[in-house]
Amino acid sequence: MSMKKGRIKKAFQDPYQRMLLGNDIKKFALTILQIAIIVGVCYVILSPVIGMVVNSISGDKDAYNPMVFIFPQYPTLERYKLVMLRMDYWPTITKNVLYVLTLTLIQVLVCSMVGYGFARFEFPFKKLLFGLVVVMIVIPTYTIKLPLYVTFRNFDPLSIITAIKGGPINLMGTPWPMYIMSLLGCGVRSGLYIYIFNQFFRGLPKEIEEAAFVDGAGMWYTYFNIMLKNASPAVITVTVFSLVWQFNDSFFSNLFLVSPDIVISKKISTLASVIANEDKILNVTLQELYLHAGIILVLLPIILIYLLLQRYFIEGVERSGIVG
Numbered sequence: 001m002s003m004k005k006g007r008i009k010k011a012f013q014d015p016y017q018r019m020l021l022g023n024d025i026k027k028f029a030l031t032i033l034q035i036a037i038i039v040g041v042c043y044v045i046l047s048p049v050i051g052m053v054v055n056s057i058s059g060d061k062d063a064y065n066p067m068v069f070i071f072p073q074y075p076t077l078e079r080y081k082l083v084m085l086r087m088d089y090w091p092t093i094t095k096n097v098l099y100v101l102t103l104t105l106i107q108v109l110v111c112s113m114v115g116y117g118f119a120r121f122e123f124p125f126k127k128l129l130f131g132l133v134v135v136m137i138v139i140p141t142y143t144i145k146l147p148l149y150v151t152f153r154n155f156d157p158l159s160i161i162t163a164i165k166g167g168p169i170n171l172m173g174t175p176w177p178m179y180i181m182s183l184l185g186c187g188v189r190s191g192l193y194i195y196i197f198n199q200f201f202r203g204l205p206k207e208i209e210e211a212a213f214v215d216g217a218g219m220w221y222t223y224f225n226i227m228l229k230n231a232s233p234a235v236i237t238v239t240v241f242s243l244v245w246q247f248n249d250s251f252f253s254n255l256f257l258v259s260p261d262i263v264i265s266k267k268i269s270t271l272a273s274v275i276a277n278e279d280k281i282l283n284v285t286l287q288e289l290y291l292h293a294g295i296i297l298v299l300l301p302i303i304l305i306y307l308l309l310q311r312y313f314i315e316g317v318e319r320s321g322i323v324g
Contacts (some may be wrong), residue, residue: 115197136191
């Protein structure tokens with residue numbers, strides 16, 4: 001025992017040993033602090049979701065039991081069955097997923113081409129136009145709400161439609177405004193996607209294209225078969241971002257009056273009143289439990305997509321130049 005105390009005392013007397021011991025203490029304290037921060041952030045983010053999951057499977061008696069916090073005493077899935085019926089869940093979610101996937105595909109193709117053009121070609125007003133792309137990222141969408149509404153309420157580009165049909169057409173209540181904006185590179189967060197692709201293509205060596213041109217490859221073949229394949233991390237990053245933001249979009253879907261039969265998230269706002277009218281459930285507390293079940297059903301597809309693409313998404317973010 002005395003020999004052990006002697007070694008500890010000697011360690012404290014040795015400056016090098018004291019430095020090592022101090023570094024170990026600092027690392028341990030830093031690790032504890034990091035764990036505490038991660039646990040705190042996870043609790044803040046996940047606690048509302050956990051609460052909704054618990055509420056959605058709670059029985060009627062659990063709704064009035066103050067002792068129920070995480071584990072309901074009378075769990076049930078009846079709320080999910082009723083909510084799926086009232087939301088017409090499977091047909092609606094199928095249309096919603098197809099709608100989001102087509103918009104995402106358009107955005108990936110268009111924004112990648114625009115980003116590639118800014119990264120590789122020289123043309124007049126290049127800096128000015130790229131500045132406008134940055135402005136698309138910075139300016140809030142609410143500032144262009146009225147011009148967008150007027151444009152698609154009386155849609156008539158260059159008076160072509162007036163010349164053909166005798167007047168402008170109204171695209172409100174259809175998904176066409178979203179498709180047109182995506183095709184023109186002005187869709188949801190398209191400015192950010194163009195910036196991501198531009199940063200990634202600028203990081204690729206030009207020798208790849210030069211070798212393809214020497215071998216006789218054309219511009220489009222080089223872009224689709226060589227450059228776009230090498231840009232797979234950026235493609236995955238933009239795909240995940242676009243899927244999530246298009247699926248959760250409420251601003252444009254409400255502005256253009258897109259049907260709730262296509263955008264399932266719009267049915268959440270009327271779910272409580274539908275259940276009250278159709279099923280005569282007038283208790284506000286019980287209506288809230290059904291509402292939580294509907295929210296969980298809407299969240300499930302996007303959570304599954306993220307879980308499937310998480311590894312590729314993290315790699316893409318690290319390599320696309322939007323971190324650090």
